[in-house]
Each structure stands twice: as structure tokens, then as C-alpha cells.
Amino acid sequence: MAAVQTREKRILWLISIPMALLALSAVYPVFFAVNAALKTRKGYVLDRFGLTTDPTFANFAQAWNQSRLSEYFTNSVIVTVGAVLVLLVVASMAGFALAILRFRGRKAIFITILVSLMIPVQVVLVPFYRTMIGLNLIDSRPGLIIAYTAFFLPFSVYLMTAFYARLPRELFEAAQIDGASLLKVWWHIMLPMGKPALVTLGILNTLYCWNDVLISLLVLQDQRTLMVGIAALRGEYTTNVPLLAAGICLAAAPIVILYVIFQRQIVNGIAVGAVKG
Amino acid sequence: MTEILTATDTKRRKAAAAAHADPGSRSVERFAYLFVLPALALVVVFRIVPLIWGFGYSFTDYDGMSAPRFVGFDNYIGIASDPVFLDSLVNMLILLATLPIWIGLPLVLAILIHQGVPGGKLYRAVYFFPAVLSSVIVGAIFNVLLRYDGSFNMFLKALGFSAVDWLGNSSTALFSLIAVQLWSTFGMSLLIFLAGLSTVPSDMLEAAKLDGAKLTQTWWYIVIPSIRPIIEFAAVVTTIGMLTAMFGLIYVLTAGGPGTSTILPEFLIWLEQGRMNRPGYASAISMVLFLMMGGLAAIQIRIMSRNASI
Numbered sequence: 202m203a204a205v206q207t208r209e210k211r212i213l214w215l216i217s218i219p220m221a222l223l224a225l226s227a228v229y230p231v232f233f234a235v236n237a238a239l240k241t242r243k244g245y246v247l248d249r250f251g252l253t254t255d256p257t258f259a260n261f262a263q264a265w266n267q268s269r270l271s272e273y274f275t276n277s278v279i280v281t282v283g284a285v286l287v288l289l290v291v292a293s294m295a296g297f298a299l300a301i302l303r304f305r306g307r308k309a310i311f312i313t314i315l316v317s318l319m320i321p322v323q324v325v326l327v328p329f330y331r332t333m334i335g336l337n338l339i340d341s342r343p344g345l346i347i348a349y350t351a352f353f354l355p356f357s358v359y360l361m362t363a364f365y366a367r368l369p370r371e372l373f374e375a376a377q378i379d380g381a382s383l384l385k386v387w388w389h390i391m392l393p394m395g396k397p398a399l400v401t402l403g404i405l406n407t408l409y410c411w412n413d414v415l416i417s418l419l420v421l422q423d424q425r426t427l428m429v430g431i432a433a434l435r436g437e438y439t440t441n442v443p444l445l446a447a448g449i450c451l452a453a454a455p456i457v458i459l460y461v462i463f464q465r466q467i468v469n470g471i472a473v474g475a476v477k478g
Numbered sequence: 479m480t481e482i483l484t485a486t487d488t489k490r491r492k493a494a495a496a497a498h499a500d501p502g503s504r505s506v507e508r509f510a511y512l513f514v515l516p517a518l519a520l521v522v523v524f525r526i527v528p529l530i531w532g533f534g535y536s537f538t539d540y541d542g543m544s545a546p547r548f549v550g551f552d553n554y555i556g557i558a559s560d561p562v563f564l565d566s567l568v569n570m571l572i573l574l575a576t577l578p579i580w581i582g583l584p585l586v587l588a589i590l591i592h593q594g595v596p597g598g599k600l601y602r603a604v605y606f607f608p609a610v611l612s613s614v615i616v617g618a619i620f621n622v623l624l625r626y627d628g629s630f631n632m633f634l635k636a637l638g639f640s641a642v643d644w645l646g647n648s649s650t651a652l653f654s655l656i657a658v659q660l661w662s663t664f665g666m667s668l669l670i671f672l673a674g675l676s677t678v679p680s681d682m683l684e685a686a687k688l689d690g691a692k693l694t695q696t697w698w699y700i701v702i703p704s705i706r707p708i709i710e711f712a713a714v715v716t717t718i719g720m721l722t723a724m725f726g727l728i729y730v731l732t733a734g735g736p737g738t739s740t741i742l743p744e745f746l747i748w749l750e751q752g753r754m755n756r757p758g759y760a761s762a763i764s765m766v767l768f769l770m771m772g773g774l775a776a777i778q779i780r781i782m783s784r785n786a787s788i
Contacts, residue, residue: 209693217596220587224604226661230619231611233629237622250629295517303503304510310518315782317521319775320529321722323744324768327535327757328528351524358517359782383509412612414726415748428614432730435618442622453615460610464603467610471669 231453237446245443260447264434270448273430280342280417280426281410284349288357288406289399291350296361297391301373302383311362318355322416330419338420345420349410357402364398365391401470404463411456427452529768532761540758553762563763565738566746569652573720573742576656580716581709584664588671589701593693602672606665613726616662621645621731624654648739651732655740659727663719667712674708675701707781714777721771743767 237245239256265271298304299311322329329348330339338344372394376386392399417426425433431452438445460467536553538546557563587605591598608616623629624644631641644654678701686696702709725744728734734741734749741749743763750760 212693213590213593213595216590220590220595220601221597223587224601227604227608227665229629230608230616230623233623234619249627250632291516291520294513298510298513302506302510302513304507307510310514312779312783313526314517314521315779316775317525318782319718319771319779320525320768321744321771323722323725323747324764324771325525325528325532326747326764327540327751327761328531329524330751331531331757332524332528347520348524351520354517354520383506387513408610412614412726414612414614414729418729428612428726431618432614435614435621435730445618445622449615449618453611456610456612460607468602468606468669471666471673 231457234446234449234453237443238450240443242441242443249442260443261451264444264448264451268430268434268444268448269425270427270430270434270451273425273427274451276342276421276424277411277427280345280349281407283342283346284353284410285403285406287346287350288353289403292354292357292361292402293392293395293399294387295358296365296395297387299358299362300365300368301370301391314355314358318359322352322419326419333420340420340422340424342421342424345417345426348416348420349413352416353406353409357406360402361395361398364395368394400463401466404459404467405470407459408456408467532764535758535761536765538758540761542755542757546758549758553759554766556759557762557766562738562741563743563746566741566743569738569740570721570742572652573656573724574717576660577713577717577720580660580664580720581667581713583660584667584712585671585702585709587664588668588675589697591668592672592675592701602665602668605668608662609665611662613662614730616658617727617730620654620658624658645732646736648736651736651739655724655727655732658731659724662727663723667716670708670712670715671705674705678704711778711781714774714781718771718774718778721767721774743770 233250236253237249238260239253239258241255241257241259244253244255265274295314299307333339333344333348336344338347372390373386376390381389412428413426414428414432417429421429431448434445434448535546537548537550539549539552540546587601591602595601625631626641626643626646630644635641642650644650682700682704683696686700691699721742722744724742725748728740728742728745729748732740734745744767747760747763747767750756750763
């Protein structure tokens with residue numbers, strides 16, 4: 202028995218070697234980008250892969266100023282923060298109504314929202330674009346906020362509904378007995394109680410909005426979000442890799458920081474979304 | 479005193495219960511509709527109505543400027559004989575054929591981590607890390623790494639292989655695109671599988687071990703069957719992702735090229751609507767893509783509505 206166990210342990214140790222190599226491959230591209238961003242253009246051409254010996258921050262300054270990344274960065278922050286706030290409020294409202302209140306057509310509305318989850322932006326690209334033009338929402342940051350809300354909302358409503366449905370009903374009933382209005386119940390009970398789900402959704406939606414390129418390409422034309430800006434930078438600076446790498450680092454930094462801080466919530470959020478219940 | 483309190487309390491409790499439990503309660507209904515209205519309006523205006531509208535467009539010669547004219551099935555006949563569209567379908571089939579790797583790789587890794595490979599927790603975090611990076615960032619970095627003089631070829635040469643122009647060669651570009659997308663998303667499936675594995679009762683595994691089952695036997699006869707629903711769910715979600723989540727990477731990594739070698743239907747819709755200015759034609763491709771998703775979507779909706787159990 203003991204022999205079997207040690208043998209098994211040894212196998213697991215052996216397996217750990219390719220797994221470690223795979224882990225290295227997962228971080229190498231980012232290491233490469235940071236390393237390249239710290240090199241001068243000449244330094245990069247002379248030695249593409251070696252560790253930078255004389256780190257320079259000039260690329261970051263140049264990408265930030267000359268390539269208008271600061272402007273795109275601001276656009277991305279405004280649109281992401283705006284969309285995430287709207288998403289959380291709207292999803293919590295709908296989740297409260299769908300999970301707790303009894304009204305006709307409740308199930309049909311829930312199914313409608315779920316079905317819309319299965320309509321990706323590519324499938325409705327043309328009419329969606331026409332709708333945005335018709336509502337005068339093209340090339341405006343509020344327009345992009347609304348577009349993000351529309352496309353990332355169904356999953357949020359689904360998760361909030363599932364979350365609220367699992368809360369003990371007594372909580373809600375007790376508040377009702379104390380004479381609180383439904384609006385107050387939502388604000389003072391459902392929102393605070395839903396905090397774990399809202400945090401998860403907030404982070405996931407931040408990732409989606411910050412990282413999006415397709416919806417942003419469609420809605421914003423004169424202005425740009427950071428990801429569209431980086432995509433354009435890639436086209437313009439195919440030979441100036443350090444400058445491109447600096448832009449990449451600037452665009453990825455907020456998300457990497459978010460991941461380091463909220464790793465557990467992100468990981469749990471994905472798991473809950475998949476195998477809840 | 480207490481009696482009175484209880485009496486009024488029960489009364490209030492009943493009244494309150496009636497206020498929200500009774501479907502006939504007008505004020506609750508009105509409030510509920512008001513609260514679902516923003517969500518419902520957004521998905522109806524920006525997704526459901528556009529879907530119907532797009533269906534209509536697909537039967538017109540709409541060019542984005544002049545008024546659409548009904549042309550029957552012309553667009554559908556057109557795409558059926560359009561070599562670019564057919565290429566995109568072939569590319570999609572090749573992509574779909576790699577599904578076993580997309581499920582198998584994270585599944586094996588998840589089981590290993592679950593069974594206590596040294597450093598498992600760290601691996602979980604690191605494997606998932608690329609999934610938080612945007613496709614633009616992943617694409618821009620790999621564009622440099624996969625060049626003829628890039629890191630990847632340098633690594634291959636060190637191992638004694640010859641260099642390949644991974645993105646510039648039409649026979650390797652699709653393969654490279656698929657590999658990069660797999661690299662950046664397998665951590666997601668891994669998390670899903672780990673969540674599923676945590677629900678497998680450990681005494682079942684212990685019992686199998688006591689009965690002398692080998693590691694691989696335990697996997698095949700106990701672990702995998704007990705998380706089968708989750709494997710199926712992951713397969714559905716991954717397939718949907720293959721049909722609709724590759725745009726960003728294609729846009730930055732290969733732009734569909736060389737030639738048509740990395741064009742997928744979702745990218746072709748974008749090309750036709752924008753650069754080609756053929757929204758009517760693009761709508762027909764959209765409808766084909768939607769049909770392909772239909773069955774998958776139905777499965778996913780069933781799983782999700784069962785999970786939410788409202």
C-alpha cells in the first residue's frame with residue numbers, strides 16, 4: 202500500500218515537469234512584452250530575447266504621448282466604468298424582480314433574456330449598427346456604454362437571478378412586514394446581500410468591456426478605445442517593437458493588476474457561472 | 479399584550495405575504511415590470527429586434543445607402559457559391575475538429591491538479607492568467623513571437639528543427655491562430671472542470687484506490703463519468719466560442735490572411751458589412767451563423783434555466 206502511494210507520488214512529481222513548462226509558456230509572452238518595452242529600438246534589434254541590461258522608460262512616454270494612448274486610455278476608463286455601473290444596477294433590479302417578485306410573464310421574460318444571450322454581436326452586426334445610427338449613438342461614449350450593457354447584460358441578469366433565488370425568503374418577508382417599500386427592500390437589502398455576486402459581475406464585466414474590440418470598432422469611429430488603439434498601433438509600428446510592447450504593457454496593466462488583486466473572485470465567478478447548483 | 483402583538487404580527491405578515499406572493503397584487507406587478515423593464519428593453523432593442531431585422535435584410539440587396547430591395551434567396555444562393563464563404567466554412571470545420579484537444583487538455587490538467595500534483599494551486603492561477611488578457615494584446619504579442627525571426631522559431635532551432643513562417647504561410651496560419659486561441663482560453667475550461675471535480679465525493683476515489691484501481695482506471699471509470707454533465711457543458715460553451723469568440727484574435731493576428739486561410743464566418747460578416755459595403759449579403763451569412771449556433775444555444779439555455787431554477 203505504502204509502496205503504491207510513493208509510486209503514485211513519484212508519478213505526480215514527474216507529471217509536474219511538463220506542467221511547469223506549460224506554466225512558463227503561459228507567462229513568457231507577457232515577460233517578452235515587458236522586457237521588449239524596456240529596450241531601446243536599437244537594443245531590441247541587436248538582442249531581441251536577452252534580458253534588458255539598460256532599462257529605459259522612454260517607450261512608455263512615447264506611446265502614451267505620441268500615439269494618443271492617453272486619450273484612448275481615458276475613453277476606455279470612462280466607458281468601462283460607466284458600463285459596469287449601469288450593468289450592475291440594471292442586472293440587480295431585474296434579478297430582484299425575477300427571483301423574488303411574483304408577476305405574470307416572469308418566466309417568459311427570464312427566458313427572453315437568456316435567449317438573447319445566444320445572439321452574438323456578429324449575428325446582428327448590420328441591424329445593430331443601423332439601430333445605433335438611428336438612435337444617434339454612433340461615435341459617442343454613452344452609445345458604447347449602452348451597447349456594452351446590451352451585450353453583456355443577459356449573463357449578469359442570469360447570475361443575479363440565480364443568486365437572489367438562493368437567498369432565504371424570510372429576509373425579504375421580514376422587511377416587507379416592517380413596512381419597507383419594494384424600492385427600499387431592493388436598495389437596503391437586496392443590493393447589500395447581493396454584494397458577492399455584484400463583485401464577481403463587476404470584475405468579469407470590467408474584463409469584458411476593457412478587452413472588447415468588436416463592439417468598440419463598430420460604435421466608435423473618430424474616437425477610439427484602448428484596445429482599438431493598440432490594434433492600430435500594431436499595424437503602424439510593425440518594426441518598432443519596443444514602442445508597441447510599451448503600448449501593450451500600458452493596456453494590459455490595469456487588467457493584470459485587477460487579476461492579481463481579485464484572482465479568487467474571478468476564478469470563483471467563472472466556476473459559479475458554469476456549474477452553479 | 480404579547481397576544482395582541484402576535485395577532486397583529488400575524489395579520490401584518492399575512493398581508494405582506496399576500497402583497498408579493500399573490501400574482502394578482504397590482505402594485506407588486508407594476509413594480510416588478512418597472513424593475514425588469516430596463517433589462518428587457520435593452521435586449522429587445524439591441525438584440526432581438528435586430529435579429530428579426532437582420533433576417534429581413536438577408537433577403538434584400540441592401541448596400542448601406544440606397545433603400546433595400548427584396549431579392550428573395552439571391553444572397554443565400556450567392557454565398558453558397560462564394561469561394562470566400564466556402565473557405566470560411568472549411569476553416570470553421572477544421573477549427574471544430576480540434577474540439578477534443580480543447581476539452582481533453584484542460585480536463586487532464588484539471589484532474590492532475592485535483593489529484594494533488596505538486597504546485598497545483600500555482601498552476602491553476604498561471605494557466606488562467608492568459609484568459610484575462612484581451613485578444614488584442616495576445617494577438618499583438620504573438621504576432622511578434624511567431625514571426626520568422628521570432629522567439630518561437632528560435633526555440634525550435636535550438637531543438638534542431640527548422641524555422642517556419644507560422645503566420646505568413648497559408649498552410650500554418652490557421653493552425654497558429656487556433657493554437658494561440660487555445661493557449662489563451664484553456665485556463666477557462668480548466669477552472670470549469672476543477673469546479674466540477676470538487677463536487678466528486680472523495681470517498682468514492684478512496685474506495686477505488688483501496689480496491690487497487692490504477693490511477694488511469696479511476697479516471698476513466700469514476701472521475702470522468704461523474705463530471706460528464708460539466709464536460710458536456712464545457713463542450714457546448716467551447717463550440718459556441720469557436721463560432722463567435724475568435725474575432726479579436728483574427729483581427730489583430732492574421733486579419734484573415736494570408737489569402738482566406740484564417741477567415742471564419744464571423745470575420746467575413748465584418749468584412750462584408752464594412753469593407754465590402756454589402757450589409758444585405760453580410761446578413762445572409764449572419765443568419766447561417768445563427769442557424770449553426772441554434773442547436774448549441776438551445777442546449778445551453780436548457781442547462782442555464784435548469785440551474786437558475788426560477
